[in-house]
Amino acid sequence: MKLRYKRASLIGAAIVAVALAVTLILSAFRSNIVFFYTPTQVANGEVPKDASFRIGGMVVEHSLERQPDGLTVHFVVTDTVKHIPVSYQGILPDLFKEGKGVVAQGVLDLEGRFIASNVLAKHDENYMPPEAAEALKRAKAAEATQTPGTAGSKS
Numbered sequence: 001m002k003l004r005y006k007r008a009s010l011i012g013a014a015i016v017a018v019a020l021a022v023t024l025i026l027s028a029f030r031s032n033i034v035f036f037y038t039p040t041q042v043a044n045g046e047v048p049k050d051a052s053f054r055i056g057g058m059v060v061e062h063s064l065e066r067q068p069d070g071l072t073v074h075f076v077v078t079d080t081v082k083h084i085p086v087s088y089q090g091i092l093p094d095l096f097k098e099g100k101g102v103v104a105q106g107v108l109d110l111e112g113r114f115i116a117s118n119v120l121a122k123h124d125e126n127y128m129p130p131e132a133a134e135a136l137k138r139a140k141a142a143e144a145t146q147t148p149g150t151a152g153s154k155s
Helices: 003-032 039-043 130-146
Strands: 053-059 072-078 083-089 101-108 114-121
Touching (some): 083 101
Antiparallel strands (some): 053 101, 101 114
């Protein structure tokens, strides 16, 4: 075999190996990536079906219900526009409180309830995940534009 053909076959094999490695890496990223959605996006059906995703917002005051088993809890997450009921079985973070920010990861069931596999609470008074803070800001802006005649009025 001529040197030219050996070199071409080595270059071809290297290209195939790199393409295979890139394909495997992208496949791993695709299967492990988890997207963040707001309660409004969930209510509007913009979430993936049968796939895990994250939902974030504020825990609605007086919505936390603990079940007798001590591990199952139900609460409602809102972005001030839409409310999504959440069920979680496990130990909640110490900083989890009603009226505070939360991010939950899980799936949506057929009845529209979010079944969380993981719940994260914000870790201090000034922190909120950037996605959740931006989503709350957009929701408040949308709510302000939908309620005409209330701007500038004082009660």
